[in-house]
Amino acid sequence: MRDEEFIRGRVPMTKSEVRAVSISKLEPTEGDIVYDIGAGTGSVAVEMALTTRCGHVYAVEYKKEACELIRRNREHFHVNNLTVVEGEAPGVLEGIPGPDKVFLGGSKGKLREILDWIWNKNPGTRVVVNAAALETLAAVSAYLREHRMEAEIVCVQVARARRLGEYHLMEGQNPVYIVTIEPPEPGTEG
Amino acid sequence: MRDEEFIRGRVPMTKSEVRAVSISKLEPTEGDIVYDIGAGTGSVAVEMALTTRCGHVYAVEYKKEACELIRRNREHFHVNNLTVVEGEAPGVLEGIPGPDKVFLGGSKGKLREILDWIWNKNPGTRVVVNAAALETLAAVSAYLREHRMEAEIVCVQVARARRLGEYHLMEGQNPVYIVTIEPPEPGTEG
Amino acid sequence: MRDEEFIRGRVPMTKSEVRAVSISKLEPTEGDIVYDIGAGTGSVAVEMALTTRCGHVYAVEYKKEACELIRRNREHFHVNNLTVVEGEAPGVLEGIPGPDKVFLGGSKGKLREILDWIWNKNPGTRVVVNAAALETLAAVSAYLREHRMEAEIVCVQVARARRLGEYHLMEGQNPVYIVTIEPPEPGTEG
Amino acid sequence: MRDEEFIRGRVPMTKSEVRAVSISKLEPTEGDIVYDIGAGTGSVAVEMALTTRCGHVYAVEYKKEACELIRRNREHFHVNNLTVVEGEAPGVLEGIPGPDKVFLGGSKGKLREILDWIWNKNPGTRVVVNAAALETLAAVSAYLREHRMEAEIVCVQVARARRLGEYHLMEGQNPVYIVTIEPPEPGTEG
Numbered sequence: 078m079r080d081e082e083f084i085r086g087r088v089p090m091t092k093s094e095v096r097a098v099s100i101s102k103l104e105p106t107e108g109d110i111v112y113d114i115g116a117g118t119g120s121v122a123v124e125m126a127l128t129t130r131c132g133h134v135y136a137v138e139y140k141k142e143a144c145e146l147i148r149r150n151r152e153h154f155h156v157n158n159l160t161v162v163e164g165e166a167p168g169v170l171e172g173i174p175g176p177d178k179v180f181l182g183g184s185k186g187k188l189r190e191i192l193d194w195i196w197n198k199n200p201g202t203r204v205v206v207n208a209a210a211l212e213t214l215a216a217v218s219a220y221l222r223e224h225r226m227e228a229e230i231v232c233v234q235v236a237r238a239r240r241l242g243e244y245h246l247m248e249g250q251n252p253v254y255i256v257t258i259e260p261p262e263p264g265t266e267g
Numbered sequence: 268m269r270d271e272e273f274i275r276g277r278v279p280m281t282k283s284e285v286r287a288v289s290i291s292k293l294e295p296t297e298g299d300i301v302y303d304i305g306a307g308t309g310s311v312a313v314e315m316a317l318t319t320r321c322g323h324v325y326a327v328e329y330k331k332e333a334c335e336l337i338r339r340n341r342e343h344f345h346v347n348n349l350t351v352v353e354g355e356a357p358g359v360l361e362g363i364p365g366p367d368k369v370f371l372g373g374s375k376g377k378l379r380e381i382l383d384w385i386w387n388k389n390p391g392t393r394v395v396v397n398a399a400a401l402e403t404l405a406a407v408s409a410y411l412r413e414h415r416m417e418a419e420i421v422c423v424q425v426a427r428a429r430r431l432g433e434y435h436l437m438e439g440q441n442p443v444y445i446v447t448i449e450p451p452e453p454g455t456e457g
Numbered sequence: 458m459r460d461e462e463f464i465r466g467r468v469p470m471t472k473s474e475v476r477a478v479s480i481s482k483l484e485p486t487e488g489d490i491v492y493d494i495g496a497g498t499g500s501v502a503v504e505m506a507l508t509t510r511c512g513h514v515y516a517v518e519y520k521k522e523a524c525e526l527i528r529r530n531r532e533h534f535h536v537n538n539l540t541v542v543e544g545e546a547p548g549v550l551e552g553i554p555g556p557d558k559v560f561l562g563g564s565k566g567k568l569r570e571i572l573d574w575i576w577n578k579n580p581g582t583r584v585v586v587n588a589a590a591l592e593t594l595a596a597v598s599a600y601l602r603e604h605r606m607e608a609e610i611v612c613v614q615v616a617r618a619r620r621l622g623e624y625h626l627m628e629g630q631n632p633v634y635i636v637t638i639e640p641p642e643p644g645t646e647g
Numbered sequence: 648m649r650d651e652e653f654i655r656g657r658v659p660m661t662k663s664e665v666r667a668v669s670i671s672k673l674e675p676t677e678g679d680i681v682y683d684i685g686a687g688t689g690s691v692a693v694e695m696a697l698t699t700r701c702g703h704v705y706a707v708e709y710k711k712e713a714c715e716l717i718r719r720n721r722e723h724f725h726v727n728n729l730t731v732v733e734g735e736a737p738g739v740l741e742g743i744p745g746p747d748k749v750f751l752g753g754s755k756g757k758l759r760e761i762l763d764w765i766w767n768k769n770p771g772t773r774v775v776v777n778a779a780a781l782e783t784l785a786a787v788s789a790y791l792r793e794h795r796m797e798a799e800i801v802c803v804q805v806a807r808a809r810r811l812g813e814y815h816l817m818e819g820q821n822p823v824y825i826v827t828i829e830p831p832e833p834g835t836e837g
Contacts, residue, residue, distance in 0.1 A: 078291070093291065094421060097292075098288060101286075102283075102565050104268070128319075143500050152295070182549045210621075211624075211788055211800070213624070213626050214785075215788060219783055230428035231428070232437060233284060233421055233423065233424075234423075234425075234614060234629060235424075236614065236806065237419075238419075238420035238591065240417075241590075243592065244592050245590060247632045248631050251627055387676055394811075400814040400816050400817075401594065401815045402598070402814050402815065404595075405598060420591070423748050424614065424804060424806065424819060426819070434780040434781075435780055436821065437779065437780075437781065438819055438821050439805075439806070439821045439822055441816065441819045442806045442817050458674070473671065474668045477671030477672075478664045478668060480667075482663075482667075607810075608816060611807045612810035613803075614805075616804075617799075620797075
């Protein structure tokens with residue numbers, strides 16, 4: 078889905094290409110319960126709800142302004158399988174159905190607690206984390222190392238052409254690390 | 268879908284992240300007839316057939332070895348809405364239903380003729396071109412300029428972490444230009 | 458040299474890392490006469506004059522405002538081997554000593570004429586072109602093809618960390634193509 | 648300097664563009680004593696010795712095979728201001744003159760000890776670290792945070808064109824993080 082389709086505010090929004098790659102790695106399938114934690118504008122949540130076969134998306138976000146934007150985007154796109162969960166993870170996750178897939182766009186410094194909660198609730202949850210900050214990437218890497226978990230780590234850097242008269246100037250977007258964590262089958266080594 | 272899932276040969280394959288972005292930009296919708304021209308291993312064709320709501324995918328490819336790989340991948344993934352069209356575009360396109368969306372992964376030097384054929388057949392076709400070579404990008408840009416058509420041009424560069432002992436070394440993949448051409452509504456200016 | 462050291466205006470400036478790579482590829486040596494055509498702010502010209510062993514740098518620029526900036530930067534850094542040549546290339550090049558090395562940052566649509574002039578004046582001139590626009594890259598490629606010349610083409614994409622509270626967010630800069638053309642020895646094939 | 652000019656073995660070598668940017672950020676000036684720690688093939692050491700105004704370069708490397716390569720490259724390029732220091736940092740640094748500038752290409756897991764040693768020996772040393780692994784980047788970031796030091800962090804990703812028949816295919820090189828640490832003036836806050 079294109080960035081221009083979304084209603085935006087002063088909330089940062091995951092860009093189209095990074096959304097596409099992240100959702101592709103999360104691979105929500107038939108009937109999945111999917112979380113978008115740190116949903117921001119709701120672009121990832123809305124795109125997953127509309128374009129994948131998942132069952133229901135829970136967009137978790139603590140900022141009031143962002144939650145309003147998610148609701149407006151939900152209406153704008155006539156999405157009927159998305160619930161806005163206003164509050165901070167992991168606490169606010171207690172009240173919703175357990176996840177099959179989780180997209181982690183923001184963690185407000187509670188990455189560790191959130192990951193612990195997720196795999197405690199459902200050890201088989203696939204998690205995709207987007208890290209735009211080096212500290213977030215380092216925190217995820219540290220967590221994986223401590224728990225002897227493996228993950229796929231890619232960095233996606235996009236440049237977009239901007240028209241200037243007769244020319245197309247390539248403009249660089251911010252690189253984002255996309256970490257995909259497939260927890261091991263129960264009973265096997267980490 | 269992950270690259271490791273596909274049966275591969277000596278045929279170059281579009282990588283997972285570039286596939287995800289390309290398919291996202293093509294946005295095949297309910298019932299669409301979709302072409303993958305220069306289908307190669309068939310990774311884009313198979314992923315579109317399996318993961319989007321499109322009606323049917325025609326994977327067009329002139330190399331015998333590649334067509335075999337596409338058929339094997341089609342079986343491997345139990346795809347029932349994909350037809351392999353062995354032969355060279357645009358000639359071989361005469362025998363199949365007109366397209367709603369076209370992904371152009373390879374053009375064997377006939378980019379111009381293929382684009383002409385597509386928009387002659389259905390002027391409203393959205394086309395996404397992948398260009399790994401500078402000459403292909405230049406040829407697409409020249410075509411757009413001559414036909415007064417606008418397009419979105421992005422370049423996607425991915426790096427992937429490779430485990431080496433205790434370390435994760437980032438390895439660069441080849442950058443790919445993804446050009447999305449949305450032809451104008453009939454009766455409006457180009 | 459760091460970008461913050463230069464006096465800037467509304468003139469676009471080649472960034473530090475792209476400057477470093479471009480100058481490295483141009484490799485001005487002892488006593489070389491070096492041109493910076495389309496010198497803009499003069500950052501490449503000044504950095505070559507100050508940090509390499511070249512003899513003299515001619516900063517060629519047609520915009521009055523940019524020429525003023527180059528002169529101010531020349532004074533600011535106490536550069537004594539840089540001449541500002543105000544006017545349009547290739548015409549204005551007639552009045553200065555022939556080049557050993559040429560850096561081409563901008564060509565105002567006269568890339569072909571400028572390259573012809575350079576190699577007519579001194580067939581052994583090494584030229585490094587910076588292309589931020591796809592059209593410039595295509596034009597250089599076309600020129601090389603027609604003249605059966607080979608070149609090294611690299612694309613440099615830089616991301617820079619910006620501090621935001623406790624975090625370092627990586628911000629993407631615009632990718633730049635750096636084309637290095639080493640003309641063949643006289644009497645050999647192109 | 649071009650990668651093809653160097654004598655190489657099975658030792659990884661910092662690529663031309665990353666060398667150029669790293670040396671540009673280190674900015675060795677007149678008479679500087681410069682270290683290249685983890686010198687590998689010696690490409691950075693040799694390029695600094697040959698192309699900058701520095702006084703003397705100490706190439707520190709513990710692998711015997713790599714030290715041999717550095718010596719061969721030193722001879723090949725007729726470098727007379729480069730000393731090979733065979734052994735592990737920081738221990739082996741005790742026997743050489745204190746540094747003005749340090750390039751850190753490899754640290755064999757002793758990054759912390761090496762940085763401590765450098766700034767204990769000369770608090771004003773500018774240090775440039777190349778990190779190809781995420782763990783190295785995380786270790787440097789952690790060190791900076793603990794010592795309340797600021798640094799410039801850039802990531803340089805290069806793609807290079809490879810000729811294939813009539814086409815130039817862009818091939819991605821591995822991204823490298825370049826961290827430049829300018830320690831504060833004595834007596835000022837960190």
